[in-house]
Amino acid sequence: MLFTKAIVRTPAKSVVNGIDDYADEGKPDYQLALKEHQDYIATLSDLGITTTILGPLEDYPDSCFVEDPAVVFDNFAVITNPARSTRQKERDLIRPAIKQFYTDYQIFEITSPGTLEGGDVMPVDNNVIYVGRSARTNQAGIDQFTKIAAKFGKTVKAVPVQKVLHLKTGTTYLGNNKLLVAGEYIDSPYFKNFDQLKVPAGEDYAVNCINTGNGVIMPAGFPRVKKLLEDNGFTTREVNMSEFSKIDGGLTCLSLRF
Numbered sequence: 001m002l003f004t005k006a007i008v009r010t011p012a013k014s015v016v017n018g019i020d021d022y023a024d025e026g027k028p029d030y031q032l033a034l035k036e037h038q039d040y041i042a043t044l045s046d047l048g049i050t051t052t053i054l055g056p057l058e059d060y061p062d063s064c065f066v067e068d069p070a071v072v073f074d075n076f077a078v079i080t081n082p083a084r085s086t087r088q089k090e091r092d093l094i095r096p097a098i099k100q101f102y103t104d105y106q107i108f109e110i111t112s113p114g115t116l117e118g119g120d121v122m123p124v125d126n127n128v129i130y131v132g133r134s135a136r137t138n139q140a141g142i143d144q145f146t147k148i149a150a151k152f153g154k155t156v157k158a159v160p161v162q163k164v165l166h167l168k169t170g171t172t173y174l175g176n177n178k179l180l181v182a183g184e185y186i187d188s189p190y191f192k193n194f195d196q197l198k199v200p201a202g203e204d205y206a207v208n209c210i211n212t213g214n215g216v217i218m219p220a221g222f223p224r225v226k227k228l229l230e231d232n233g234f235t236t237r238e239v240n241m242s243e244f245s246k247i248d249g250g251l252t253c254l255s256l257r258f
């Protein structure tokens with residue numbers, strides 16, 4: 001197992017108004033989003049992960065994407081500073097959940113003018129963390145995060161994010177030096193030392209998946225990525241993500257995992 005615990009937040013009815021900067025697939029259906037979210041939790045639980053479920057927040061349409069307002073590690077957590085005004089307060093609303101698992105001495109914060117969202121943070125092995133410099137995460141945020149991570153012996157490497165929302169919208173670390181890459185990260189010099197598993201064009205959305213160590217959770221409906229993962233020795237579990245993908249949400253954004 002690569003992690004044993006997860007925190008998720010039930011989508012609110014307002015999820016239909018989540019930020020949609022990229023997808024252009026219409027608005028999500030709330031009931032179906034709820035069903036997909038329940039299936040997501042059931043899949044985590046089937047794979048042996050203990051999940052804490054937080055209540056919906058009607059005033060915050062994107063608050064089910066708990067990966068963005070915090071970043072969690074074994075021995076410390078960072079409350080981030082989401083860039084978009086409608087998501088800013090999520091940092092205060094995730095804090096009580098983080099406090100259930102970490103002492104005050106283990107909790108750090110990104111503050112303005114720094115912005116950083118968890119979707120841009122991709123830990124790999126050997127205490128290295130890649131952080132995307134994106135529309136949501138700025139250099140000041142990366143600098144603050146770098147100092148916090150250094151206290152715990154971790155090195156940050158910044159990577160530009162040009163065509164997608166977050167770094168992890170374009171790449172997922174699977175462990176054992178294997179990196180699933182799509183779009184702008186295929187053959188990227190930033191990741192030249194990894195064994196790249198290249199996502200075929202047209203299936204980019206499925207690059208965002210979760211290796212639990214006990215099976216890879218991936219979005220349903222991407223047969224070529226499923227085969228790529230299985231050919232590389234991973235077992236896969238599919239979850240429907242149709243409604244979250246309409247508001248630029250991927251599988252990882254729906255949980256904090258530690």
Ligand code: CIR
Nearest residue numbers: 018019065119247248249253
């Ligand atoms: C947003 O634009 O902030 C949300 N609609 C989607 C957030 C996705 N989060 C992630 O990839 N970590």
